[in-house]
Amino acid sequence: DGGITQSPKYLFRKEGQNVTLSCEQNLNHDAMYWYRQDPGQGLRLIYYSQIVNDFQKGDIAEGYSVSREKKESFPLTVTSAQKNPTAFYLCASSMAGPNTEAFFGQGTRLTVV
Amino acid sequence: AQSVTQLGSHVSVSEGALVLLRCNYSSSVPPYLFWYVQYPNQGLQLLLKYTTGATLVKGINGFEAEFKKSETSFHLTKPSAHMSDAAEYFCAVSDRWGAQKLVFGQGTRLTINP
Numbered sequence: 001d002g003g004i005t006q007s008p009k010y011l012f013r014k015e016g017q018n019v020t021l022s023c024e025q026n027l028n029h030d031a032m033y034w035y036r037q038d039p040g041q042g043l044r045l046i047y048y049s050q051i052v053n054d055f056q057k058g059d060i061a062e063g064y065s066v067s068r069e070k071k072e073s074f075p076l077t078v079t080s081a082q083k084n085p086t087a088f089y090l091c092a093s094s095m096a097g098p099n100t101e102a103f104f105g106q107g108t109r110l111t112v113v
Numbered sequence: 114a115q116s117v118t119q120l121g122s123h124v125s126v127s128e129g130a131l132v133l134l135r136c137n138y139s140s141s142v143p144p145y146l147f148w149y150v151q152y153p154n155q156g157l158q159l160l161l162k163y164t165t166g167a168t169l170v171k172g173i174n175g176f177e178a179e180f181k182k183s184e185t186s187f188h189l190t191k192p193s194a195h196m197s198d199a200a201e202y203f204c205a206v207s208d209r210w211g212a213q214k215l216v217f218g219q220g221t222r223l224t225i226n227p
Contacts, residue, residue: 004156033215040122042203042217043157090156101147102215104156 002027006091006105013085013112021076021108023091029103030096032074036060037088037107046089049074050096078110085112115140115206117218125224132176132191134221136204139185146187147205147215148178157203163187174198199225 004025013019025032031050035043045058049068063082068074074093078085088109092102120135138144145164149157161172168180174197178189187204204218 006156009154035217040219042219044217045215088154092157101159101162102157104149104158106156107154109154 004091004093004103004105006089006108009106009108011108011110013110015112016080018080019078019085019110021078021089021091021110023074023076023105024072025074025091025093025103025105026072027093027103028071029093030071031094032068033092033094033102034058034064034066034074034076035090035092037090043090046076085110115144115208115216117204117206117216119202119204119218119221121221122219123222123224125226126194127226128196129193132189132194132198132223134189134202134204134223136178136187136189136218137185138187138204138206140206140208142208145207146178146180147207148172148176148187148189149203149205150174151201151203151220153200160189160202194223194225196225196227199223 007022033048034046037043044060046064047066049055065077090107091105094100094102116139118137147162148160151157160176161170163170163180171177176191201220201222203220205215207215
């Protein structure tokens, strides 16, 4: 079945460590996105990529980094510069162009202790 | 800039009652509007979307929404609530450039009372 796979589902890290969240899609979508979800704040866009080897900052990119070396993959690294990294992270993908909705993965819950 | 306001962070209805979740948007260009549902510790699933054409949009699980340009609203309704409808619902808006500019509301948690 086609879809978006995020791994792991739960992740624990010590403060000051970088951590990478995986996102893979087999929908043949050109665009991919990372959102952060905090209680009562909806979803906020971290980074997005419309094509391979290109990506743009979203609204809250500070303390995060991404890469897009393959169409299927869009990993997110939460760096030690991110002041409050504990959150639920959602990866999404969509076809390029207007009139298209985003398809979401199941999310990764990151807890930094 | 686009924005979305969902009125009511928590809504509680009885099983069998009408569900009404409110969404107002702000957009300087004709919007594309979406409703998503999220179950605990899960990703988001599309319920329905409005792009162009008919202003009353029907989605999955018996939900529908009406685009009212004059009121800048896109409220979500379901005639009869079911226990399985308990979840968080998000309204989102994008412009003609597509999902990369998808802006979400803060979400409404729907509780169904037996």
